[in-house]
Amino acid sequence: MKLVDSYAYLERLYNLIYELLEYRDRARDEGVEVIPIRTSTPLVRYGFVSMLKGGVIMDVTNVKQAEVAEDAGAVGVMVLDKLPYDVRVAGGVARTADLNIVVEVMNSITIPVSAKCRIGHREEARLLEEVGVDLIDESEVLTPVDERSHINKWEFRTPFVNGARDLPEALRRIYEGASMIRTKGEPGTGNVAEAVRHMKLVNRDIATLRGYYLSNDTEAIRLYSRESKVPFELALLTARLGRLPVVNFAAGGIATPADAALMMWLGADGIFVGSGIFKSSDPESRARAIVLATTYYDDPETVVEAQRMVSEKAAMLGIDIRTLKPEQLMQVRGE
Amino acid sequence: MEPVLVKKPSDLVAVDSLIIPGGESTTIGSLLQVRGLGERIVELAEGGLPIMGTCAGAILLAKRVADRVVGETGQYTLGVMNIEVLRNAFGRQRDSFIAEVEVEGIGRVRVAFIRAPAIRSTWHPARITGYLNHPTAGSVGVAATQGNLLALTFHPEITGERRVYEYFISLSRR
DSSP states (O other): OOHHHHHHHHHHHHHHHHHHHHHHHHHHTTTSOOOOEEESOHHHHHHHHHTTTTOEEEEESSHHHHHHHHHHTOSEEEEOSSOHHHHHHHOSOOOOOOHHHHHHHHHHOSSOEEEEEETTOHHHHHHHHHHTOSEEEEETTSOOSOSSSOOOGGGOSSOEEEEESSHHHHHHHHHTTOSEEEEOOOTTSSOTHHHHHHHHHHHHHHHHHHHHHHTTOHHHHHHHHHHTTOOHHHHHHHHHHTSOSSEEEEOSSOOSHHHHHHHHHTTOSEEEESHHHHTSSOHHHHHHHHHHHHHTTTOHHHHHHHHHTSOGGGSOOOOOGGGSOGGGOSTTSOO | OOOOOOOSGGGGTTOSSEEEOOSOHHHHHHHHTTTTHHHHHHHHHHTTOOEEEETHHHHHHEEEEEETTTEEOOOOOOOOEEEEEEETTTOSGGGOEEEEEEETTTEEEEEEESSOOEEEEEOTTOEEEEEEEETTTEEEEEEEEETTEEEESSBTTTTTOHHHHHHHHHHHHO
């Protein structure tokens, strides 16, 4: 079964009500030609994020960086006040980006513009939707305001992306209305190790569920959903598809073309690069190289070419995750 | 017919017809230049290879491109169709929608417009074959043909509209 089929499946579930309203309207306007236009349905949101597949979304803090990202071939930018690495260094409370900068970026590039809001901060998300960002990241990089309950994303017209460290976390976010998932990794470290770990954890559980499905073991899927605190229907859908029911990107610590190619090989649908590009001293060529390595990850010749476009001396120095204190970890924010 | 993914010029060898799908036209455009894939597609298009471009694909077929907010984009396109395309014609993602449109040769189909472009104008031999009456953008072109080339500004695959593909395949077999 293909991912597209899963969209159609979800669409049928959530849109029955819209269909009924549509028929009512049609009956009302009998004899008159009406063209029903439906905005902000789940299908429109899933459709949008699936257009990002195979691409790279880059963290930027101003218009100049956004233009570099667009020229490099990014499929989108993520506007922040500070890059994750700088959030780490600065400490204090990290909030959503300056709306004036978000709008300025939207008016100067043609690719989709995303921005981050704090976990559980419904009003920051509302502001971002109101100014018209294309994708909202409810992100652990910013200081969470409510770790016990994430935003109810079904209330929004704008698609959301959420971080996850394993499959149950990912399915909980999808249940809350996330249209897209990314690995959490450990942001701002330039160390891809945690992103690898999270992607593998997701893949491992999907393989397990798929096994249950193929052997017709619905009871085992039911048990999995109960133990992992996820809705049975979503566990079943994942088992049936043999993949996450929404687009799944890699994020957190990706700093080189080879990092991007590794995450794509592990099954990521695309890549978020945070500090990796604009904390390096060769952002233009590094941005291009990461796009190239992401698209052609299965072609070693091109990945070599991409890797040669950047110098290891110019890469961000990065942080060894083992030297971080438990309270400095961002990935544990919001389960 | 069997679908194959085209990333390099050598992938085009066994291809009878080509679909350029949606995505970001600037991204696809920049990648088309890397391996000489763009040049090869232009040669094949001029040689009569049936090509269907949907959404970003339609932008890439166009000779002239502008963005509703940013204006002239100066971006790379294949430039094989005599059409002028306006990017993000209906607004941003929150304005994306699903609608029914009537396309010549295909009929009435239910399709998705995701940050979709519109066809502003065409000149000979290209012509518009489908319009959409949109509440804010008005009546705009959403489909155009020019011999072996077909530009659609929407996504038939998101709503699973098979008829669009059946039509395109029937063109390819002609």
